Amino acid sequence: MSNNKPKVAFICVHNSCRSQIAEALGKYFASDVFDSYSAGTETKPQINQDAVRLVKKIYDIDINQKHYSKLITELPEIDIVIKMGCNVICPFVESKYEEDWGLDDPTGKSDEEFERVIAEIEKKIKELKNKILNQKLY
Numbered sequence: 001m002s003n004n005k006p007k008v009a010f011i012c013v014h015n016s017c018r019s020q021i022a023e024a025l026g027k028y029f030a031s032d033v034f035d036s037y038s039a040g041t042e043t044k045p046q047i048n049q050d051a052v053r054l055v056k057k058i059y060d061i062d063i064n065q066k067h068y069s070k071l072i073t074e075l076p077e078i079d080i081v082i083k084m085g086c087n088v089i090c091p092f093v094e095s096k097y098e099e100d101w102g103l104d105d106p107t108g109k110s111d112e113e114f115e116r117v118i119a120e121i122e123k124k125i126k127e128l129k130n131k132i133l134n135q136k137l138y
Helices: 018-030 049-059 111-133
Strands: 007-011 035-039 080-083 097-100
Touching (some): 049 111
Parallel strands (some): 007 035, 007 080
Protein backbone atom coordinates (compact mmCIF):
# COMPACT_ATOMS: atom_id res chain seq x y z
CA MET A 1 0.00 0.00 0.00
CA SER A 2 1.46 3.32 -1.00
CA ASN A 3 1.09 6.19 1.43
CA ASN A 4 0.05 8.83 -1.07
CA LYS A 5 -3.45 7.43 -1.57
CA PRO A 6 -6.12 9.45 0.20
CA LYS A 7 -7.80 7.79 3.17
CA VAL A 8 -11.59 7.81 2.86
CA ALA A 9 -13.79 7.23 5.91
CA PHE A 10 -17.42 6.20 5.47
CA ILE A 11 -19.18 7.48 8.57
CA CYS A 12 -22.50 6.55 10.10
CA VAL A 13 -23.77 6.45 13.66
CA HIS A 14 -23.73 2.67 14.06
CA ASN A 15 -21.16 1.47 11.52
CA SER A 16 -23.15 -1.68 10.91
CA CYS A 17 -24.79 -1.35 7.49
CA ARG A 18 -24.34 1.42 4.88
CA SER A 19 -20.86 2.46 5.98
CA GLN A 20 -19.76 -1.18 6.06
CA ILE A 21 -21.11 -1.76 2.53
CA ALA A 22 -19.30 1.40 1.37
CA GLU A 23 -16.02 0.30 2.96
CA ALA A 24 -16.30 -3.12 1.27
CA LEU A 25 -17.18 -1.65 -2.14
CA GLY A 26 -14.53 1.05 -1.80
CA LYS A 27 -11.92 -1.66 -1.32
CA TYR A 28 -13.42 -3.72 -4.15
CA PHE A 29 -13.75 -0.97 -6.80
CA ALA A 30 -11.23 1.68 -5.79
CA SER A 31 -8.39 0.26 -3.69
CA ASP A 32 -5.99 1.36 -6.43
CA VAL A 33 -7.05 4.99 -5.86
CA PHE A 34 -8.01 5.33 -2.18
CA ASP A 35 -7.93 3.44 1.10
CA SER A 36 -11.36 2.75 2.61
CA TYR A 37 -12.34 2.83 6.26
CA SER A 38 -15.66 2.95 8.06
CA ALA A 39 -16.64 3.90 11.58
CA GLY A 40 -19.37 5.32 13.80
CA THR A 41 -19.98 6.83 17.22
CA GLU A 42 -21.61 3.64 18.45
CA THR A 43 -20.81 0.07 17.52
CA LYS A 44 -23.02 -2.94 16.97
CA PRO A 45 -22.05 -6.46 18.03
CA GLN A 46 -22.39 -7.61 14.44
CA ILE A 47 -22.68 -6.17 10.97
CA ASN A 48 -26.19 -6.13 9.50
CA GLN A 49 -26.71 -9.67 8.27
CA ASP A 50 -28.88 -8.62 5.31
CA ALA A 51 -26.03 -6.38 4.15
CA VAL A 52 -23.55 -9.24 4.60
CA ARG A 53 -25.76 -11.69 2.70
CA LEU A 54 -26.53 -9.37 -0.22
CA VAL A 55 -22.98 -8.07 -0.69
CA LYS A 56 -21.87 -11.73 -0.74
CA LYS A 57 -24.59 -12.57 -3.29
CA ILE A 58 -23.91 -9.59 -5.59
CA TYR A 59 -20.10 -9.23 -5.38
CA ASP A 60 -18.95 -12.44 -3.68
CA ILE A 61 -17.37 -10.33 -0.92
CA ASP A 62 -17.63 -11.66 2.63
CA ILE A 63 -17.89 -8.56 4.84
CA ASN A 64 -17.98 -10.75 7.95
CA GLN A 65 -14.47 -12.02 7.27
CA LYS A 66 -12.68 -8.68 7.23
CA HIS A 67 -14.96 -6.13 8.87
CA TYR A 68 -16.18 -5.29 12.33
CA SER A 69 -18.07 -2.35 13.76
CA LYS A 70 -15.57 0.39 14.68
CA LEU A 71 -15.59 3.72 16.50
CA ILE A 72 -14.38 6.90 14.83
CA THR A 73 -11.62 7.10 17.44
CA GLU A 74 -10.08 4.00 15.82
CA LEU A 75 -9.60 5.73 12.45
CA PRO A 76 -6.20 6.85 11.16
CA GLU A 77 -5.84 10.44 9.91
CA ILE A 78 -8.53 10.83 7.25
CA ASP A 79 -8.43 12.89 4.04
CA ILE A 80 -12.02 12.47 2.85
CA VAL A 81 -15.12 11.92 4.96
CA ILE A 82 -18.26 10.47 3.42
CA LYS A 83 -21.34 10.69 5.61
CA MET A 84 -23.87 8.05 4.68
CA GLY A 85 -26.91 10.15 5.60
CA CYS A 86 -27.53 9.94 9.30
CA ASN A 87 -30.77 11.94 9.47
CA VAL A 88 -29.41 13.01 12.84
CA ILE A 89 -26.16 14.77 13.59
CA CYS A 90 -23.51 12.75 11.80
CA PRO A 91 -20.31 12.14 13.72
CA PHE A 92 -17.62 14.73 13.02
CA VAL A 93 -14.27 13.56 11.70
CA GLU A 94 -11.50 16.00 10.79
CA SER A 95 -10.77 15.87 7.06
CA LYS A 96 -9.77 17.93 4.01
CA TYR A 97 -13.00 17.19 2.15
CA GLU A 98 -16.47 15.95 3.06
CA GLU A 99 -19.59 14.74 1.28
CA ASP A 100 -22.96 13.60 2.59
CA TRP A 101 -24.43 10.85 0.43
CA GLY A 102 -27.83 11.07 2.12
CA LEU A 103 -28.61 7.36 1.80
CA ASP A 104 -31.63 5.86 3.52
CA ASP A 105 -30.87 3.14 6.04
CA PRO A 106 -32.24 -0.12 4.58
CA THR A 107 -32.07 -1.94 7.93
CA GLY A 108 -35.20 -4.01 8.45
CA LYS A 109 -36.44 -3.37 4.91
CA SER A 110 -36.78 -5.64 1.86
CA ASP A 111 -33.95 -7.13 -0.17
CA GLU A 112 -35.02 -4.84 -3.02
CA GLU A 113 -34.47 -1.80 -0.80
CA PHE A 114 -31.05 -3.12 0.25
CA GLU A 115 -30.11 -3.79 -3.37
CA ARG A 116 -31.16 -0.26 -4.34
CA VAL A 117 -28.95 1.24 -1.61
CA ILE A 118 -26.05 -1.10 -2.49
CA ALA A 119 -26.28 -0.10 -6.17
CA GLU A 120 -26.32 3.59 -5.18
CA ILE A 121 -23.24 3.08 -3.00
CA GLU A 122 -21.45 1.33 -5.88
CA LYS A 123 -22.29 4.24 -8.21
CA LYS A 124 -21.10 6.83 -5.69
CA ILE A 125 -17.87 4.90 -4.97
CA LYS A 126 -17.07 4.94 -8.70
CA GLU A 127 -17.91 8.67 -8.91
CA LEU A 128 -15.65 9.37 -5.92
CA LYS A 129 -12.86 7.35 -7.51
CA ASN A 130 -13.16 9.44 -10.69
CA LYS A 131 -13.19 12.71 -8.74
CA ILE A 132 -10.00 11.70 -6.94
CA LEU A 133 -8.35 10.54 -10.18
CA ASN A 134 -9.24 13.84 -11.83
CA GLN A 135 -8.07 15.71 -8.73
CA LYS A 136 -11.41 17.41 -8.34
CA LEU A 137 -11.26 17.26 -4.52
CA TYR A 138 -9.31 19.31 -2.01
